Structures are given as structure tokens and as C-alpha cells.
Amino acid sequence: MTATLDLFDDGGDEPACLPLGEGAMVLRRFALPDEDGLLSAVQQVTAQAPLRHMVTPGGFTMSVAMTNCGDLGWVTDRTGYRYDRLDPESGRPWPRLPEAFLRLATRAAAQAGFDGFVPDACLLNRYEPGTRLSLHQDRNERDYGQPIVSVSLGIPAVFLFGGATRSHKAQRVPLAHGDVVVWGGPARLHYHGVLPLKEAGHPLTGRCRINLTFRKAG
Ligand code: MD6
Ligand code: FE
Numbered sequence: 001m002t003a004t005l006d007l008f009d010d011g012g013d014e015p016a017c018l019p020l021g022e023g024a025m026v027l028r029r030f031a032l033p034d035e036d037g038l039l040s041a042v043q044q045v046t047a048q049a050p051l052r053h054m055v056t057p058g059g060f061t062m063s064v065a066m067t068n069c070g071d072l073g074w075v076t077d078r079t080g081y082r083y084d085r086l087d088p089e090s091g092r093p094w095p096r097l098p099e100a101f102l103r104l105a106t107r108a109a110a111q112a113g114f115d116g117f118v119p120d121a122c123l124l125n126r127y128e129p130g131t132r133l134s135l136h137q138d139r140n141e142r143d144y145g146q147p148i149v150s151v152s153l154g155i156p157a158v159f160l161f162g163g164a165t166r167s168h169k170a171q172r173v174p175l176a177h178g179d180v181v182v183w184g185g186p187a188r189l190h191y192h193g194v195l196p197l198k199e200a201g202h203p204l205t206g207r208c209r210i211n212l213t214f215r216k217a218g
Helices: 032-048 099-111
Strands: 017-021 024-027 063-068 072-078 080-084 121-128 133-136 149-154 159-161 171-177 180-183 192-194 209-215
Touching: 017 171, 032 063, 032 099, 032 121, 032 149, 032 209, 063 072, 072 121, 099 149, 099 180, 149 159
Parallel strands: none
Antiparallel strands: 017 024, 024 180, 063 121, 072 080, 121 209, 133 192, 149 180, 149 209, 159 171, 159 192
16 A cells, blocks of 8 residues: 655545644554554564463453563563563563564654654554553653654544543544554653444454554663
């Protein structure tokens, strides 16, 4: 597929860049030109480090299936949440961060005003219809001065974007295939989540949504 993207004229009704508040924005369809390269990299990563349902410290099995690539991977088990250099399932280091991932993450961060972003961790999430991610903060990273870049591929989802406290009313942000959310500065610790996905299919991913979140964790 050879889609091109002009950030100031995406041909649709919606603006190419949607601000969600200071430090957070959606770059509509930003990843679309790279969809093939990104999805083949997803296949390579999941062949080496299979998607799995992790357990929260409270003992719940997550409905979203996860894996990682990069120097550090986000994991949860009964002992807590953390970043680890090794995949606990295999005892081996996580797969390397594919070039296509790295280039896209750095480019999206720069587009959002965060120059020089070099992630060392990519969490890969797979959502099927009915699965959700409850409201949470991302606080396991070392430097909150670094943004997070989040890429949506496949079937649509509604992203919840709240504020600095759990009780802050969350915006509902529909995310489609190729959308990228960048997150940092004053919004870095804002609560967020994903509503249960509706039944749907996508020509490239089938009945699922793949989300890639890039961080500088170490
Ligand atoms: C998701 N994303 O979109 C879940 N975290 O599937 C996240 O939890 C997230 O998108 C921090 C920053 C951006 C995100
Ligand atoms: Fe998060």
C-alpha cells in the first residue's frame, strides 16, 4: 500500500492533529504510510516473544494480550509492575526494536514537539472485541520528561483521556488504524484507558487492534 500523508490536508473532515490538552495530541493516520512495515515487524516480534495474558499484582488476568521489544519490556505479575531486560516466559532478552518502529516513534514525537526521542522499550498490546484497559497512569518509567508514543493499528477503539486524578472526567477519543497519540510534558501522568472494543474486522489485522506504545523507560 502506498498511502501518502500531508499533515495539513488529510482529505477527510477531521484535523490531522487533534490536541487533547497541553502535552497530548492525536496525529491522525500518521502511521498509515508505514502500515505494511509495521505489521510485518509485529509478526517478527510476536514470533520470538509470543503475546500472552499477564497477571496484575491483584491477581487478575489481563484481557489484553501483551509482549515487548527493545532493551526493556513492561511486565506485571503477582509481585508488581516493572520493566525487565528479560522475557519472563523464555528467560531471554526481548527482541530488538525493529528499525521501522524506531523511525516512526522518533518522527511522531518530533512532530508533536518532542525532539530527540529515542525509545528503549515498546509494549505491544493486542485487543480483541470485548477487551478493555482500565483507567491507569504510566509511572514505571524513570524520566517523566520523556513522552510516550502510542500507535493504533487494526480495528477502532475509544481511548479515554482523563486528567491528573482518577476522578477527573475523561474525554472519549476514537482511534482508528494508523492514528498515533503522543503524550508528554504536563500530560505525562494523566489517567487514560481503553473502552471495551466493539465487534469489528480489519483487512490487515483481522478481528483485533494492535497498539504499540514506545517509551524511554531506563
Ligand atoms: C492503548 N495505551 O492505547 C493503551 N499509555 O491501547 C496506553 O495505555 C497508553 O496509548 C500511555 C500513553 C499512551 C497510551
Ligand atoms: Fe498507558
